[in-house]
Amino acid sequence: MAGTTRLAGIMGWPVGHSLSPLLHRHWFEAHGIDGAYVKLAVAPKGLEAALRALPALGFLGCNVTIPHKEHAFALVDERDAAAEAMGAVNTVLVLPDGRLKGLNTDGLGFLAHLRATLPGLALEGARALVLGTGGAARAIGRVLLDPGGGAGVETLLLANRTEARARALADFLGGGEVVPWEARGAALEGVDLLVNATPLGMAGQGPLPLDIEALPAGAAVYDIVYRPLETDLLARARARGNPVVDGLGMLLHQAVPGFAHWGGVTPPVDRAAREAALAGL
Numbered sequence: 001m002a003g004t005t006r007l008a009g010i011m012g013w014p015v016g017h018s019l020s021p022l023l024h025r026h027w028f029e030a031h032g033i034d035g036a037y038v039k040l041a042v043a044p045k046g047l048e049a050a051l052r053a054l055p056a057l058g059f060l061g062c063n064v065t066i067p068h069k070e071h072a073f074a075l076v077d078e079r080d081a082a083a084e085a086m087g088a089v090n091t092v093l094v095l096p097d098g099r100l101k102g103l104n105t106d107g108l109g110f111l112a113h114l115r116a117t118l119p120g121l122a123l124e125g126a127r128a129l130v131l132g133t134g135g136a137a138r139a140i141g142r143v144l145l146d147p148g149g150g151a152g153v154e155t156l157l158l159a160n161r162t163e164a165r166a167r168a169l170a171d172f173l174g175g176g177e178v179v180p181w182e183a184r185g186a187a188l189e190g191v192d193l194l195v196n197a198t199p200l201g202m203a204g205q206g207p208l209p210l211d212i213e214a215l216p217a218g219a220a221v222y223d224i225v226y227r228p229l230e231t232d233l234l235a236r237a238r239a240r241g242n243p244v245v246d247g248l249g250m251l252l253h254q255a256v257p258g259f260a261h262w263g264g265v266t267p268p269v270d271r272a273a274r275e276a277a278l279a280g281l
């Protein structure tokens with residue numbers, strides 16, 4: 001690395017499992033950019049000092065992951081609209097004057113991957129069911145309902161194991177109908193899009209308990225879990241002919257705005273980018 005190497009990284013605690021370095025290093029290499037993207041294992045008590053040190057160390061920015069997304073939101077100097085709405089950031093840009101700008105690109109990544117995978121899927125006016133109401137579902141619900149730049153779905157159904165959290169999310173979004181967790185299978189009738197935003201289906205978690213009998217034949221099924229790439233839910237949906245969308249592309253697309261800043265070019269989310277990240281799965 002030279003003194004001019006473009007520096008970025010990911011702060012998390014722990015951070016060892018992250019696929020982001022593989023992806024950003026691939027983009028640096030593919031574009032012939034002298035850049036480095038490092039894993040920064042930052043304990044919660046060190047987050048403020050670590051973020052504040054970025055400009056002094058010559059970093060152009062970083063991604064932030066669990067458990068830092070909300071704390072980083074409070075620490076940055078300015079935020080984009082998505083971060084303001086979410087109260088969490090996943091990307092921090094170092095601006096030319098040394099100020100820090102926080103972005104939340106999860107919703108954008110979710111939607112960009114959906115549109116890229118299923119360009120024929122009509123989202124405006126659609127009926128969607130989201131399972132889970134955690135941080136990821138919050139970003140997804142927001143972008144699904146948003147008519148300006150988002151998907152503009154007509155009906156958003158929310159089902160969560162802890163129903164009070166589904167009600168809280170519907171309040172936060174200013175839209176959305178709560179479906180009891182026990183009724184999630186029946187609620188599939190008439191939907192155009194089903195999204196799993198719980199960790200169920202992830203290796204070590206057990207499969208998502210969901211009977212998809214009532215799912216319409218043409219409905220799209222999007223699982224944001226990406227370890228494994230084809231979850232039990234996606235395998236069952238694919239077997240009955242439903243179009244499916246895996247979770248890896250969301251991770252790739254959400255990384256684009258950060259790289260555009262520290263790499264200086266907007267990178268393509270193509271097969272090579274996907275294979276670079278897949279090497280870490």
Ligand SMILES: NC(=O)c1ccc[n+]([C@@H]2O[C@H](COP(=O)([O-])OP(=O)(O)OC[C@H]3O[C@@H](n4cnc5c(N)ncnc54)[C@H](OP(=O)(O)O)[C@@H]3O)[C@@H](O)[C@H]2O)c1
Nearest residue numbers: 132133134135136137161162165197198199224247250251
């Ligand atoms: N593809 C991507 O780029 C991407 C991005 C972000 C997240 N993710 C993945 O998405 C998943 C959710 O992330 P998150 O940050 O939203 O997590 P989170 O904030 O912890 O929320 C987890 C959600 O899943 C529900 N849940 C957890 N265990 C459950 C179980 N055994 N049965 C039923 N519901 C259960 C929780 O319900 P309660 O409210 O009842 O606890 C909650 O609604 C994770 O697997 C994460 O890796 C993927």
